[in-house]
Amino acid sequence: MEVKTAENKPKRKSAFREWLDSIAFAVVAATLIRWLFLEAYTIPTPSMENSLLVGDFLFVSKLHYGTRTPQTPLQIPLTHQKIWGTNIDSYLSWIKLPMYRLPGFSHVKNGDVVVFNYPDSLGLPADLRPNYIKRCIGIPGDVIEVRGTQAYVNGKPAENPERMLQPYLVYTKEELDTKFFLKYDVWNRRNESENWSPIAELDSVRKEMVTVGYRVVTSAKVAAQFREMGMKVVQDIMPKDMPENVYPNSQLFAWNRDNYGPLRVPKEGETVPLTALNIALYRDVIENYEYNDKVEIEGTTVKINGTPVTSYTFKQDYYFMMGDNRSNSADSRYWGFVPADHIVGKAVFIWMSLDPEGGLLDKIRWRRLFNLID
Incomplete structure (x- = not known):
């Protein structure tokens, strides 16, 4: 019969060692969850308003389209490009691996809200390029065209998101103020002139400039409400004969953001x-x-x-992406297609929403919490 002595009794871990083990386990678990299942993102710009607002925090599913194997494996866990709070790269480019995608239970579809690596950042590895979020307008093989701000896919009008923003000219017989635009959610705390600005014309009698209307960025629903009030409302559309610096930046194509294409999306x-x-x-x-x-x-x-x-x-396959704030979105109209290996995942729901300009009592947008993204 074996007799245990002090020499062969297992040593108990110190509190510091247990703490280190717990931290290591948490980092490994979080890294695997972030890579395989879900990753959290935040919305920093208004290019997807009003579907997604600045200050929305999202969970993005890697399972929908299948998670990617890392192209740059030598990286500090739970970082993207830089070490937290510094300008130091969080990765080493000594090893670059081919990128593969594990099986998912879906494919990118027209209308999906997708997170992807910004393809125009060519100085970085593909999986470490900045994260963008847009709505997929065209999948591989689709022919995309924009006619007077309306997107067409294979000759048919694409379904517009309910809260999609577009610019309008609203002509009135009386001056409107901030209180009016706030009532109809046509106001931006960060910059009052961002979503509406006066249209002035020279009065031939008084010989002075007078306000005759407003340039407004809003949804089709609000524009219809203005028409019901007797206002004249027309879309503010760039003329066809006004070329803009859009993709593919060639003199062969006199396109602009509101009149674009037709353009076929490459297919593997x-x-x-x-x-x-x-x-x-x-x-x-x-x-x-x-x-x-x-x-x-x-x-x-x-x-x-x-x-x-x-x-x-x-x-490989490619995709064409556009923001829901159609007149204020740097998207595929400006920098081209998104390669399949740049697709990160599908935005599924908002878990938190903070108003950047909100006060103590209205900082959290409670109505947006746990909303599904469509």
């Missing part, structure tokens, strides 16, 4: 002839997101790894 396995128009449309894709070793494009001549090519087959 699809082959396009490399005409002058297609080179302008898809040059950015071929050069930056297809993992080609060497691409040379001069005029209408394209060489890949030194070999001239007259057609190109896409290696």
Whole structure:
């Protein structure tokens, strides 16, 4: 029969060692949950208003589309680009792995609100580029067009989000004030002129400028209410003959944010002839997101790894994203397609919402807590 002595009795962990073990377990568990299941994000800009507001805190599901394996594995856990509170990189680029996606139970669909890595940040690894959130307007193979602010997908009008914001010209016979616009939620505490501003014209009799209406950014529902009051309401749309610096930034296309396309979204396995128009449309894709070793494009001549090519087959799927605040959103109209390997996950619900300008009693937007995102 074995007799235990003081020498073989197991040593009890110190309180400090138990504390360290608990911290290590919590970090590992949080890292796995963040990678495989859910990750928290916040809304910093108004590009998705009024569907998502500045100060909304979201949970984003990695399970819907399938989580990605890390391209940059040498990284401090629970960080993105920088070590908390510093400007020091939280990762080392010594090792770069191919990126794969685990099976998900869904695919990106038209109308989904999606978090993705901003593709235009080419100096960073793909999985560490800034996180953006937009609504998916076009999936692989779709033809996207915007006609007078209305998006069309394959020739049919896309369903507009209920709270989508658009600019309107509202003509009135009397001056309106902040109190009026606040009543109809056409007001922004951060900048009162951001969502409405007066329209003035020269009075031919009094020889002075008088207010005849307002430029207003609001929803179609509120615009309809203004019409019911007898106001003249028209959409504030950029003319077709006013080219803007939008993707693909080519003189071959006189497009702007309100009159855009038609543009076909690249699809994996699809082959396009490399005409002058297609080179302008898809040059950015071929050069930056297809993992080609060497691409040379001069005029209408394209060489890949030194070999001239007259057609190109896409290696992955792409998506076209737009913000719900259509006149105040830097989206695919300005910087192009989102590659499939940049998709992070689907925004599913708001777990907290804080008004950046709210006071002690109205800081939390209670009505938005635990709202599903549609």
